[in-house]
Amino acid sequence: DFMYALENDIKPAFGVSSEDFELFIRNGIVLWSEKIQEVLEEGKLRINQTIKSEMTPLVTILLEGKANSGKTALAAKIAMESEFPFMKFCSPQSMIGYSELAKAEAIKKVFNDAYKSELSCVVVDEIESLLDYAPIGPRFSNFVLQTLKILFKKLPPKGRKLLLIATTSEQELVKDLGLYQSFSKVIHVPNITRGSEVMAFVEGLGCFSNGEMSRLSNLINHKFLSIGVKSLLDTIELSNQATDALRIDKFIDALEDIGGLHD
Amino acid sequence: DFMYALENDIKPAFGVSSEDFELFIRNGIVLWSEKIQEVLEEGKLRINQTIKSEMTPLVTILLEGKANSGKTALAAKIAMESEFPFMKFCSPQSMIGYSELAKAEAIKKVFNDAYKSELSCVVVDEIESLLDYAPIGPRFSNFVLQTLKILFKKLPPKGRKLLLIATTSEQELVKDLGLYQSFSKVIHVPNITRGSEVMAFVEGLGCFSNGEMSRLSNLINHKFLSIGVKSLLDTIELSNQATDALRIDKFIDALEDIGGLHD
Amino acid sequence: DFMYALENDIKPAFGVSSEDFELFIRNGIVLWSEKIQEVLEEGKLRINQTIKSEMTPLVTILLEGKANSGKTALAAKIAMESEFPFMKFCSPQSMIGYSELAKAEAIKKVFNDAYKSELSCVVVDEIESLLDYAPIGPRFSNFVLQTLKILFKKLPPKGRKLLLIATTSEQELVKDLGLYQSFSKVIHVPNITRGSEVMAFVEGLGCFSNGEMSRLSNLINHKFLSIGVKSLLDTIELSNQATDALRIDKFIDALEDIGGLHD
């Protein structure tokens, strides 16, 4: 572990500059439902609280939702809207192969950097992955957990304010580990569950022709399913490989296979 | 662990000077119920016992209550009222990323320093966090536990007296681990559970206008909820982001969301 | 572990050149059922998606089936058909005796190399073995799991595209560990379950004479069993040791013993 940590210290590139935030919203934010707008509004409210509050210099929110539901993109979106002078992404993707010590150290560094700015926004993405969580056992890094637990509660120094946005697809885990209590607000990121929402989404993307859209509407508008936006994007891309004539059929096949589309 | 410990030895800044105690009471102590006054009185009694006792040179109390109930602020308040020449805070926040060896060593050092003063007061904040407690497993550092267990019982040298104030939000854990028996007294820190107590709290803070206060009273005075003072402060700050007209509505919304306000 | 890792660093021969892919299809791919053709077609569809997609630069499929069912050969076949400039095999057979750190490092290196090519195909063979999975306990390397989990989700850099083909004989494990959700598509590799499929397989191999084939057909054509192609090959070789007259009897004995041949 020790040698390993040394090696990692040489390239401590775990920080993500504000440009990088855009990478996480690669395919934009489609407003396929009012629920998405509400998420973004709650975000703005908390941005304001962070700026104006006198008694609560630390404001913390948690975005929770199923895998592929769009949590990371929404967290990045809210962070970018804060336009705070300091913004950082704590993502497990930049900590592949880190020991738990190195991970905790990297996370701690993000927060310590944030404490130096008057207004900061830190995104802690995929809490469960930062914790090396495995459902069998279950196993997780208690060392990283303790670090997060304290950092989620620790007040920034006098005159500094911090907005913390965390994401997770393991809501129960976060609750059971006692991390829930430190969040001011838990916001649910919904899956797409109605044919009409799929319609709104593909309309937002503009990926099908008018003819395709009306045919699709007839076929799915009143049906139900459960699919995350990230899977839906994959489904759309797959159907694009089919010939024009078969595209909608292929799309509906995939919605049935992946999203369980039914009446 | 070894390299890590060395590094920590270089900056052993885990002590907290008496000024720092005020940080933990940042927003004051609002006397929203007689129960809070009773807590402070029990504190004074034990301060006196420590000073005058002949047979019990070690007096130990435990403040237990839900997360966000105000335990740390009350422990700091009692400690400051002792005005003992030596006062120290043992807080997990100053031990982020410590190994269990380093943690135990840091705690031990606080006590050894305390033993050198004729009258000392040590606050051991968040026992469960010092123990690296995780409810799943459950896991905890047995090494830190053993250290605390002995330090909570060990008498100071002849002529020295020590008041120990510990806090926890995991009362059952502390009981199950066999730490309970070493406390002279366990004091409950209550959550706010009545609308009238909320009224007393916001009156103490003076954060709403008279008109708002009377409207609020009509709406919640006879209702019930369960919320800690720290969450209540957050709720108040959030409602402050709303326009004057909507402030009370937003506040009540939040009390329902976070505190489960009901008839 | 440390000394061990050093030693392994000296011979990091875990990469497999495109020639080596043929080794995994040593005995060819016999099309003993339409189901095998469907597997290969789904493979082609995903190859195309990888090449043409704009929104999904990472396409991931999982081949799952019983032990000996031919998963590795089919994964190699699909990979070869992609004809991508970069192709690599991540196989536990090239990591015998690696520590979990060394394993994770080796896997990470394959992906990092893949990210450098515009179009890449990586085969991650026998996920359960890479995880050092043992059903008793159960035990597995959480460190390798976390590495795989992130690599299966991490998007390649702008302008790069990656087709990931994984195989497993422990479908439930992969599901329970939360790896399932990151696959665009899970493809089942079937066992041979009918006498007529055995006939198709041996016909494809051309290992029996016409007379033997018609006798075999009479004896097993309408029977049922469950056997993987790899075990079937073994069964055929065993029967070849018998004299010509006894070969078919020996073959049927073995099908009963290994495949549970019955009416």
Add this chain to the structure above:
Amino acid sequence: DFMYALENDIKPAFGVSSEDFELFIRNGIVLWSEKIQEVLEEGKLRINQTIKSEMTPLVTILLEGKANSGKTALAAKIAMESEFPFMKFCSPQSMIGYSELAKAEAIKKVFNDAYKSELSCVVVDEIESLLDYAPIGPRFSNFVLQTLKILFKKLPPKGRKLLLIATTSEQELVKDLGLYQSFSKVIHVPNITRGSEVMAFVEGLGCFSNGEMSRLSNLINHKFLSIGVKSLLDTIELSNQATDALRIDKFIDALEDIGGLHD
């Protein structure tokens, strides 16, 4: 662990000279019941057996009782009455922060020193703490356990005799771990369970005036409770903080709170 052990080797101050024994009886031994006298007599009997026996050069007794019942003081008392040339206290309080290796080594050293004297008395205080016992798990140091198990059975060299006095508040643990069988005798240290015993105890201490004593007698003489002498001392000291008029009331309040005083 290794560096840690080195550090400990430099200050191996785990021995306790015969003067130190008095520290453990700081507040004397009050004979509040015949049961206490019986404990001391059994102690004398075993002292004699150690001196005169021909076949049993190792005599071992265990004092077991609830937390705060006075075990350590009684063990120290018996040891002092032996007046053996070699006497040592094995107390977890002198081993705070020791690794299990260092602990076992320290214990072993006490016994090896004892074997050098013709007549020795070793007190092994709080077996459960020496074992780093935590009820959750449960966890304990198997290394220290094995060391104690053997030392509790190992005969001293020819011509040497050893009296071993151990204490524990976890009788069941000691039984379950198989340590019980090596004790010649297990002696129960009782809690105070009757009002009349409380009277005898405070009379022995002489801490209340005659008037207070008779009022107290009226109020509690026929009541029941369960409290250890160490807690009772704490209760008395607390009541001393009250004004003279309120002292008895405060005392009875505390007996109810801590000892469950009832009819």
Add this chain to the structure above:
Amino acid sequence: DFMYALENDIKPAFGVSSEDFELFIRNGIVLWSEKIQEVLEEGKLRINQTIKSEMTPLVTILLEGKANSGKTALAAKIAMESEFPFMKFCSPQSMIGYSELAKAEAIKKVFNDAYKSELSCVVVDEIESLLDYAPIGPRFSNFVLQTLKILFKKLPPKGRKLLLIATTSEQELVKDLGLYQSFSKVIHVPNITRGSEVMAFVEGLGCFSNGEMSRLSNLINHKFLSIGVKSLLDTIELSNQATDALRIDKFIDALEDIGGLHD
């Protein structure tokens, strides 16, 4: 572990030359039942498959049976009958005190050496002991397990052929660990279960006189028991210590005690 491994590297005498194979058949192979002949024939069949097969260059069989049933002797017998240019015994007896790393390394070396010969036979004796299996827990070395799992499946390089003979007395363990599926054939090594089989065994050894044989036959021929050949040898030797007159009685006593001889 590291220092330990170094030490072991100095004397890597884990290989066993073909002479050594005879040691494992010290007392010969008595053909006390047709079942033993069948075991040897299945062995020959697999030897031939290894030599002649084109598609299966790796042939693997598992001998399983109760403790003392003669597994090791039969595995050695089959290996010797192959007369392959390379033969090696992987026995836990030559790896006493090895760490799991050293064990896995030693096993791997045997296989790597085998891959260098055109025709090789490797005996992996007592899989459960190589795995450091303990039924309580259960515990086993996952590191050795993973090594065996891969080596049991890995095809030798082009042009090389390998016959692998493994033995175990823990059939269920081998199944539960997922090692079963890689064997071409599992062969049961039976215990002696009838008096008549005992008769055949002692006749094969020629250890009793004619008179003794007929008396024995009268007494046990129609009885039942369950005993392994290794225990039976011990029983015979024990009865040999008795006087001639008592030998048969002593032998029958021992068969009852060890083998549960009954009608």
Add this chain to the structure above:
Amino acid sequence: DFMYALENDIKPAFGVSSEDFELFIRNGIVLWSEKIQEVLEEGKLRINQTIKSEMTPLVTILLEGKANSGKTALAAKIAMESEFPFMKFCSPQSMIGYSELAKAEAIKKVFNDAYKSELSCVVVDEIESLLDYAPIGPRFSNFVLQTLKILFKKLPPKGRKLLLIATTSEQELVKDLGLYQSFSKVIHVPNITRGSEVMAFVEGLGCFSNGEMSRLSNLINHKFLSIGVKSLLDTIELSNQATDALRIDKFIDALEDIGGLHD
């Protein structure tokens, strides 16, 4: 562990010369029942088997009985009666504080030394302690277990013979760990269970006067109890501290307390 092992290598005094065997029979072997004679006879039989046997150069017996029943003394007695040129005691008492590696190494050395003599006898005392067995968990050293398991089965080199005598008070453990099967014979060491056996024992010792003996006989001759000889010796010594008149009463009191003496 490593530094620790080095230190132990400096004083490898784990061997016990034949004189030392007498230490374990300090108080002689009293033949208080025929059962004790039978144990010694079975011992002699196995000594002879070791000397004369042609097919079984390794003879192994296990003495099992309750704690304090006299197992160690009987094992030492049998070993001494063998008068083999090489005799060694493997006792946990000479391995206090050894790591499991050091322990296994020490045990292995005893056997390797034994293999050098034509006729050897090794006593492996208290298997459960060598295994660092703790009933809670349960825990044990798998490393020592594997070492013992192999050493209990490994045949000595050609021309060498070995008698192995092991003892345990944890028969079920030995069975559950799979060590049982390697013993040729398991011999039960009984507790004293009848008043008449106590009479025989004290008569053998000659510790009471005639008058005392007849009074004792009247009081206990037809009663029942369960006590090991080692505890009985302790009981006798304790009663010796009483005045002559009270000695028998004290003795019977102790038999009731320790042995549960009843009608």
